[in-house]
Amino acid sequence: MGIFRMPSLGADMEAGVLVEWLKQPGDAVARGDIVAVVETQKGAIEVETFEAGVIERLLVTPGTSVPVGTPLALLTGAGESVVLPSPEPQPSAPPAPPMRAPAPLPSPPPVTTATVPPPASPAARRLATERGIALTAVTGSGPGGAVLLADVERAAAMPSASPQPRGLDVVQMRRAIAAAMARSNQEIPHYYLSTTVALAKANAWLAAHNTERPPEQRLLLAALQLKAVALALRRLPEFNGSCIDGTFRPAEGIHIGTAVAIRGGGLVAPAIHDTDRLAVDEVMACLRDLVARARSGRLRSSELQDPTITVTSLGDRGVEGVFGVIYPPQVAIVGFGKPVERPWVVDGQVVPCPVMTATLAADHRVSDGHRGALLLAEIDRLLQEPESL
Amino acid sequence: MTPDDVRHVVLEELSNIAPEADLALLDPAADLREALDIDSMDHLNFVTALHNRLGIAIPEVDYPRLTTLDGAVAYLMADPAIAAKAGIA
Numbered sequence: 504m505g506i507f508r509m510p511s512l513g514a515d516m517e518a519g520v521l522v523e524w525l526k527q528p529g530d531a532v533a534r535g536d537i538v539a540v541v542e543t544q545k546g547a548i549e550v551e552t553f554e555a556g557v558i559e560r561l562l563v564t565p566g567t568s569v570p571v572g573t574p575l576a577l578l579t580g581a582g583e584s585v586v587l588p589s590p591e592p593q594p595s596a597p598p599a600p601p602m603r604a605p606a607p608l609p610s611p612p613p614v615t616t617a618t619v620p621p622p623a624s625p626a627a628r629r630l631a632t633e634r635g636i637a638l639t640a641v642t643g644s645g646p647g648g649a650v651l652l653a654d655v656e657r658a659a660a661m662p663s664a665s666p667q668p669r670g671l672d673v674v675q676m677r678r679a680i681a682a683a684m685a686r687s688n689q690e691i692p693h694y695y696l697s698t699t700v701a702l703a704k705a706n707a708w709l710a711a712h713n714t715e716r717p718p719e720q721r722l723l724l725a726a727l728q729l730k731a732v733a734l735a736l737r738r739l740p741e742f743n744g745s746c747i748d749g750t751f752r753p754a755e756g757i758h759i760g761t762a763v764a765i766r767g768g769g770l771v772a773p774a775i776h777d778t779d780r781l782a783v784d785e786v787m788a789c790l791r792d793l794v795a796r797a798r799s800g801r802l803r804s805s806e807l808q809d810p811t812i813t814v815t816s817l818g819d820r821g822v823e824g825v826f827g828v829i830y831p832p833q834v835a836i837v838g839f840g841k842p843v844e845r846p847w848v849v850d851g852q853v854v855p856c857p858v859m860t861a862t863l864a865a866d867h868r869v870s871d872g873h874r875g876a877l878l879l880a881e882i883d884r885l886l887q888e889p890e891s892l
Numbered sequence: 893m894t895p896d897d898v899r900h901v902v903l904e905e906l907s908n909i910a911p912e913a914d915l916a917l918l919d920p921a922a923d924l925r926e927a928l929d930i931d932s933m934d935h936l937n938f939v940t941a942l943h944n945r946l947g948i949a950i951p952e953v954d955y956p957r958l959t960t961l962d963g964a965v966a967y968l969m970a971d972p973a974i975a976a977k978a979g980i981a
Contacts (some may be wrong), residue, residue, distance in 0.1 A: 713952050718940035721952065723932050766929070767912055794933050818931045 505578035544679035546800025623650035676769040692867040708889035726787035733779035735881035745832035760810025773806035834866035
């Protein structure tokens with residue numbers, strides 16, 4: 504018997520709204536399957552199960568806001584007999600109506616402005632996700648207003664159905680960021696380091712790599728930055744992990760939280776799992792996918808729960824340096840500024856050279872400036888050998 | 893395709909990237925990255941979309957020619973493949 508609970512999707516989350524069940528009683532689930540969609544300050548999050556089994560019973564109705572940790576559903580293992588524990592915080596919540604027989608939507612959540620999507624067929628939902636179309640923006644022609652595949656196809660064909668950030672509440676997100684950052688500044692004794700990294704080799708390698716490739720296979724500097732940080736962390740594991748109540752636990756994997764700016768304001772830093780084990784092309788594919796889903800408000804729970812460090816990259820606009828605030832309980836954040844052309848000395852000659860500022864903000868409870876300097880130096884060294892990344 | 897057709901395609905793809913922007917107010921000579929707050933990932937998605945819709949290679953060295961709306965339309969119209977589509981458009 505397993506219990507599928509409202510997950511904590513970050514230090515700042517206290518409650519979430521269950522918006523949709525993607526599995527129904529009787530459905531078998533494997534570890535990592537997406538079971539439900541939960542509305543949070545970071546958008547609509549697809550929540551995965553950690554346990555395999557069969558969905559026995561759904562305990563919470565879509566539209567309900569419940570605290571982190573609340574049981575949402577019961578799972579049994581194959582062949583296991585059903586023993587229902589007394590459902591704690593939701594004693595009166597009836598099982599959710601199955602999506603296959605759409606019923607009138609439950610009353611809107613009492614404490615949030617979350618948008619409850621209409622019932623939709625799985626094919627319709629899949630296409631809408633692919634095209635970045637909010638189900639709430641589609642007029643359903645199915646029973647009870649359910650959105651069918653044809654409805655989504657029609658919406659996708661309309662130029663006006665451009666993707667709108669779905670379920671992203673900028674005010675809520677700002678509050679969440681403020682809470683996490685205030686806690687960070689109160690609890691974490693930050694120290695800051697900065698260095699300048701020459702980019703001539705990385706840029707030349709990228710240009711050569713991209714020249715023969717169609718746009719969807721091209722790389723951005725960000726992919727090299729992420730891979731370099733990931734490999735550097737293998738040598739300096741004290742920057743990769745969590746510090747809870749003053750005790751540091753190094754993480755088993757290197758899951759880099761990648762800061763993504765949300766259009767119109769806000770920020771989220773979902774994980775690229777096992778960044779160190781991915782080829783640069785795979786890092787780039789993950790990054791593209793993650794940015795798109797972060798902006799349309801459709802991340803997965805593991806992507807928000809698993810980051811072991813954060814990287815923030817300012818891209819080719821903006822300013823030259825960024826000194827990050829650590830996202831607790833992480834212990835470090837690496838920042839990359841805008842690449843700029845500067846006079847640089849190579850073999851005794853001053854030459855124009857593309858450079859960028861790399862920074863580290865790290866937790867003094869866990870590491871000190873000497874080790875931090877080694878981390879930045881290792882990142883620099885790796886970026887001078889882009890072919891080895 | 894006529895320049896107006898190409899402009900329509902470019903504007904549609906820009907609106908997919910910056911859905912909140914009112915493109916009717918876009919200065920055709922303005923730097924798109926500044927005017928629409930487009931980052932390097934957005935720009936790559938823009939180039940990818942134009943490539944997929946129009947079948948034009950758009951190598952990286954040509955990115956500077958896509959800096960403005962007018963520039964992008966002129967660049968795309970200069971491609972023989974686009975000119976050849978004039979008959980069908």
